[in-house]
Amino acid sequence: MPAAMGAWHRWMAAATVMVTAGALGSLGAGTTAASDLMEWDRAQCATRPAPPATSVPPPITSGSDVWSFVSAPKLHPMRVTVATRQRGTAPGDVFVAPYNLTQPVGQTGALMLEDSGDPVWFRPLPVANLENGDFRVQTYHNPRTGVTQPVLTFWQGTIAIPPYYTDLPGGAPEPGGCYYIYDDHYRLLRTVFARHGFYPDFHEFLLTRRGTALFIASKPVPMDLTPYGGPKNGAIEDSEVQEVDLATGRLVFSWDILDHVNPADSEVSASSASSSGGVWDAYHVNSIDEGPDGQLLISARNLWAVYDVARQTGDIRWQLGGKRSDFSFGPNADFYWQHHARFRPGNRISMFDDGCCDQPDGTPEQQSHGLILNLDFLNHRATAVRTYYHAPGLYAASQGDTQALTNGDEFVGWGQESYYSEYRGAGNTEGDGSKNLLYDAMMPGSDISYRAFRHKWVGKPWYPPSAAARGGSGGQSTVYASWNGSTQTRAWQVLAGPDARSLSVVVDHADRTGFETAVTTDNPGPYFQVRALNAKGEVIGTSHVVTRSG
Incomplete structure (x- = not known):
């Protein structure tokens, strides 16, 4: 063996x-x-x-x-x-x-x-x-x-x-x-x-x-x-x-x-x-x-x-x-x-053609490149009907995918090259990789x-949002709010109070600004809590109470 x-x-x-x-x-x-x-x-x-x-x-x-x-x-x-x-x-x-x-x-x-x-x-x-x-x-x-x-x-x-x-x-x-x-x-x-x-x-x-x-x-x-x-x-x-x-x-x-x-x-x-x-x-x-x-x-x-x-x-x-x-x-x-x-x-069939190495x-x-082929079963002939190249040209030694999207676009993951891209369905040709390119991102290192x-995905986490509070100059507090996986959060409410059982709303509506939203308030707390709001302004999640640090 x-x-x-x-x-x-x-x-x-x-x-x-x-x-x-x-x-x-x-x-x-x-x-x-x-x-x-x-x-x-x-x-x-x-x-x-x-x-x-x-x-x-x-x-x-x-x-x-x-x-x-x-x-x-x-x-x-x-x-x-x-x-x-x-x-x-x-x-x-x-x-x-x-x-x-x-x-x-x-x-x-x-x-x-x-x-x-x-x-x-x-x-x-x-x-x-x-x-x-x-x-x-x-x-x-x-x-x-x-x-x-x-x-x-x-x-x-x-x-x-x-x-x-x-x-x-x-x-x-x-x-x-x-x-x-x-x-x-x-x-x-x-x-x-x-x-x-x-x-x-x-x-x-x-x-x-x-x-x-x-x-x-x-x-x-x-x-x-x-x-x-x-x-x-x-x-x-x-x-x-x-x-x-x-x-x-x-x-x-x-x-x-x-x-x-x-x-x-x-x-x-x-x-x-x-x-x-x-x-x-x-x-x-x-x-x-x-x-x-x-x-x-x-x-x-x-x-x-x-x-x-x-x-x-x-x-x-x-x-x-x-x-x-x-x-x-x-x-x-x-x-x-x-x-x-x-x-x-x-x-037709599609694939990601690594092409090398x-x-x-x-x-x-x-x-x-991404590749879509037409198969002629009568003449046993495969012809390329769409190709999706990158600019600059990439040579992926392994991995990759070509995904059909609901609007007719194509999404390409470049495998061992650190990119992913979206193209209009008409695609492009080698040397013209910017044509019909709608989206392109590169991973670090x-x-x-x-x-x-x-x-498309609607995430409704079973666990609560997360919060943290930090002290600032002039008695201000900055409250940080996030909810890993929530796709329905559009804004945040901030509650504050002198103890954990005496909280009241001090910021009624702060638009979500990314994975984590920082909200400034003049309230010193030191106890804070955040509520996630959906597009209708309804509360869909409430964090644990946290204590301000700093």
């Missing part, structure tokens, strides 16, 4: 004992296997990273590139630079999950932002070795009750990033990760884990109308790699598409790429396993989408290929790209190392986000 495989099994055994013991404490002995699975999924998971050789340096939590708040002193999200902000963007906020390959600028975690760059909601992670991925809004369907509700979903765990983790291929999920589903009050509804001995992969977590979740699950499978030019006692990083019923926790569907695609088709040499614990990342499955007839669109980055898979049989109906493509390509339609393949109306000999490198999305 390769060293990486031995470490993987030891970690998985320890993680399973730790989580199961905590989850089953309220159930008692003799719990059935099925309910064990259900209760395991409800447990908090991925709260500590997989054991690394070294730790990622702690995040930078001060300075001009980081937010700091008086009323929320534990929150230090990154501060983005908004370079372009024009009228006509689609409604909604921006959803990213920042992390850093060297040292994070700001805490890592799930971050919701206004177009101004101000945070809306931030859920920081305790250590920089943990990451969130694929943070977005989805719809949770309960087929038993017929109730649907908007939810937040994301992956949480550890990604193999050299030099901190070298036991798996770079970008692979370490064992111990899981998926989270939060409701609009920011309460945890469910956590979801993989089956068949696989572990959840951060690349995709997709909720369906059937009350299930489709996701990618990964694990290294021992294999003699000498026929492919790799080590004899090696392993291949296998990927399986899994579907789990969210009500019961049962696996209802699975599709394993190793059963259907020859790893010899990979664009990554098996000799690369020597730098990743003997594990060859031949496939690197990184997205799933479900079509109108239930068919699956599966992207395999390291094959340069997208597959249409018949759900009923598991057969590959057609392959786009790679060494066995069923389609030829028109000008600007070919792609390399692609991400986020999605069905579009008609015979580490190309095999003779393969031209191209600028990363070398912070990146696997994907970036724009979504």
Whole structure:
């Protein structure tokens, strides 16, 4: 067994004992296997990273590139630079999950932002070795009750990033990760884990109308790699598409790429396993989408290929790209190392074409861009109908997405490049990346986000607003108010008094000015409280009473 495989099994055994013991404490002995699975999924998971050789340096939590708040002193999200902000963007906020390959600028975690760059909601992670991925809004369907509700979903765990983790291929999920589903009050509804001995992969977590979740699950499978030019006692990083019923926790569907695609088709040499614990990342499955007839669109980055898979049989109906493509390509339609393949109306699909890097000999490198293709099934020809380039041109070595927005625009997350952008649907061409650009923002330092999305979201936190008060010159007081995740707060009321039980309104209406609003009053307090007001002037939340300092 390769060293990486031995470490993987030891970690998985320890993680399973730790989580199961905590989850089953309220159930008692003799719990059935099925309910064990259900209760395991409800447990908090991925709260500590997989054991690394070294730790990622702690995040930078001060300075001009980081937010700091008086009323929320534990929150230090990154501060983005908004370079372009024009009228006509689609409604909604921006959803990213920042992390850093060297040292994070700001805490890592799930971050919701206004177009101004101000945070809306931030859920920081305790250590920089943990990451969130694929943070977005989805719809949770309960087929038993017929109730649907908007939810937040994301992956949480550890990604193999050299030099901190070298036991798996770079970008692979370490064992111990899981998926989270939060409701609009920011309460945890469910956590979801993989089956068949696989572990959840951060690349995709997709909720369906059937009350299930489709996701990618990964694990290294021992294999003699000498026929492919790799080590004899090696392993291949296998990927399986899994579907789990969210009500019961049962696996209802699975599709394993190793059963259907020859790893010899990979664009990554098996000799690369020597730098990743003997594990060859031949496939690197990184997205799933479900079509109108239930068919699956599966992207395999390291094959340069997208597959249409018949759900009923598991057969590959057609392959786009790679060494066995069923389609030829028109000008600007070919792609390399692609991400986020999605069905579009008609015979179109979209993706993020990374276009680079580490190309095999003779393969031209191209600028990363959003790409929409039309598939002509009669002539087996793929043509580019829309492209979305950045100015200046970017070369993303990994990650990225292209999202269709409700108004016809396209939102592009640039993956390993620290940008996210919105374009009018007509797009642009290489060398003309400013054309139809409506919005462009850059993350600080070398912070990146696997994907970036724009979504409409109404957040109604179950917890109260936060407040702090500071003394100033001339007997004035400055009261700081914030409510992490509230999208309905439009203004603040400030109450003050000589003791906690004798408070009265001293500022009736102060417009919200961002994540945190500072309100000045001549009242010395020293006890203060804030109330959040909605657009109608109604009180929707009240903070705890705080005492002025300074």
